[in-house]
Amino acid sequence: MKEYKYGQLIIEGKTKKVYEVLNDSTLCLLESKDRITAGDGEKSHDLKGKAAISTATTAKVFQLLNEAGIKTAFVKVVNDTAFIAQKCDMVPIEWVTRRLATGSFLKRHQGVPEGYRFNPPLQETFFKDDANHDPQWSEEQVISIGFKLNGLTIGKDEFDIMQRTSLVVFEVLEKAWATRNCALIDMKIEFGVNQNHEILVADIIDSDSWRLWPSGDKRLMKDKQVYRNLATVTQEDLDTVKRNFEWVADQLDFLIPPTNSLVVILMGSPSDEDHCKTIAKHVKSLGLKFQLRVCSAHKGTEETLRILAEYEGIHTKVVLIAVAGRSNGLGPVLSGNTSLPVINCPPFKPENISQDLWSSINVPSGNLPTIV
Numbered sequence: 001m002k003e004y005k006y007g008q009l010i011i012e013g014k015t016k017k018v019y020e021v022l023n024d025s026t027l028c029l030l031e032s033k034d035r036i037t038a039g040d041g042e043k044s045h046d047l048k049g050k051a052a053i054s055t056a057t058t059a060k061v062f063q064l065l066n067e068a069g070i071k072t073a074f075v076k077v078v079n080d081t082a083f084i085a086q087k088c089d090m091v092p093i094e095w096v097t098r099r100l101a102t103g104s105f106l107k108r109h110q111g112v113p114e115g116y117r118f119n120p121p122l123q124e125t126f127f128k129d130d131a132n133h134d135p136q137w138s139e140e141q142v143i144s145i146g147f148k149l150n151g152l153t154i155g156k157d158e159f160d161i162m163q164r165t166s167l168v169v170f171e172v173l174e175k176a177w178a179t180r181n182c183a184l185i186d187m188k189i190e191f192g193v194n195q196n197h198e199i200l201v202a203d204i205i206d207s208d209s210w211r212l213w214p215s216g217d218k219r220l221m222k223d224k225q226v227y228r229n230l231a232t233v234t235q236e237d238l239d240t241v242k243r244n245f246e247w248v249a250d251q252l253d254f255l256i257p258p259t260n261s262l263v264v265i266l267m268g269s270p271s272d273e274d275h276c277k278t279i280a281k282h283v284k285s286l287g288l289k290f291q292l293r294v295c296s297a298h299k300g301t302e303e304t305l306r307i308l309a310e311y312e313g314i315h316t317k318v319v320l321i322a323v324a325g326r327s328n329g330l331g332p333v334l335s336g337n338t339s340l341p342v343i344n345c346p347p348f349k350p351e352n353i354s355q356d357l358w359s360s361i362n363v364p365s366g367n368l369p370t371i372v
């Protein structure tokens with residue numbers, strides 16, 4: 001396992017510190033603090049144990065999002081209070097998605113009753129500026145300022161990517177929380193641009209990021225609003241807030257769906273490995289598990305069928321990808337002997353593209369369909 005060495009403090013905010021990772025300049029370490037704040041930092045208390053709860057919450061939420069195929073900056077947890085993330089230039093915008101009207105929305109839209117339901121969820125953008133209480137910005141304002149982050153200019157396309165991703169993040173988490181009979185009312189996320197100019201969901205997502213109402217009942221709220229609502233703050237109040245945050249982190253264990261699907265990439269020859277690794281990279285980016293196997297249907301038919309039997313015998317949803325050029329025996333042999341779906345993906349080269357293509361789609365009649 002890779003060891004990370006931490007360097008200089010890059011930046012310290014209200015709730016966390018960001019450090020360099022010495023042996024990998026594309027990464028950083030995000031260390032949470034035992035500090036809770038509200039009202040752009042006007043209200044602030046020490047809350048022992050909060051850093052660990054926040055780190056656990058963020059790690060579980062990002063894991064869930066990664067499994068749903070959403071690109072996040074999260075890499076891995078390193079200890080109770082810190083995780084490694086891709087180092088980003090942060091987009092200084094809060095992306096808010098709301099299912100029900102509550103909170104600041106009601107103040108800005110008088111006459112709308114609390115609980116008004118947005119279908120599809122309503123999306124808003126706020127410029128991160130504590131001194132001016134994070135003013136709401138329109139799409140045109142965000143685009144016109146032309147943020148340049150890690151060499152990427154935030155224009156219309158980049159705005160659309162972040163807006164659509166925010167909606168997907170909300171919907172994935174809303175569905176996940178619904179399985180615990182909890183209503184996700186609204187949430188905010190932030191994005192960063194990594195050194196490959198990719199836009200990633202970044203920062204953290206914890207009990208400060210959303211409103212969460214068990215059974216859809218506002219009185220049962222389990223998020224930081226409980227703290228925001230306190231006029232005076234006693235130790236007992238802080239204990240309640242902490243217990244709520246712990247409850248949320250614990251519930252997240254039940255939300256993470258077990259990955260019960262598998263993509264098996266079978267190659268006719270070890271020389272096809274590079275092509276298979278390219279396929280595997282895409283499979284992984286979709287949040288799916290994969291395995292690479294070598295088996296030649298021509299030279300090792302029995303071995304191929306034995307490998308096939310292995311995957312037919314497991315209680316997992318399996319898709320087979322057959323990688324074989326020239327006369328593709330592998331795909332048709334697999335598909336003719338299994339009810340599992342088989343996808344042919346021959347390793348095309350300019351000089352053999354037509355032969356490989358025909359050998360993969362022109363399969364004997366009665367053979368289950370294979371797709372290129």
Ligand SMILES: Nc1ncnc2c1ncn2[C@@H]1O[C@H](COP(=O)(O)OP(=O)(O)OP(=O)(O)O)[C@@H](O)[C@H]1O
Pocket residue numbers: 011012013014015016017018028030073085086087088089090128130192202203204
């Ligand atoms: N993956 C990342 N790469 C680089 N910086 C990050 C990353 N994730 C978060 N940060 C930055 O870490 C800093 C500290 O976070 P913290 O949330 O404590 O700041 P803050 O005081 O709340 O300020 P802000 O209002 O900007 O969130 C912020 O400037 C945040 O943008």
Ligand SMILES: [Mg+2]
Pocket residue numbers: 013015
């Ligand atoms: Mg912050």
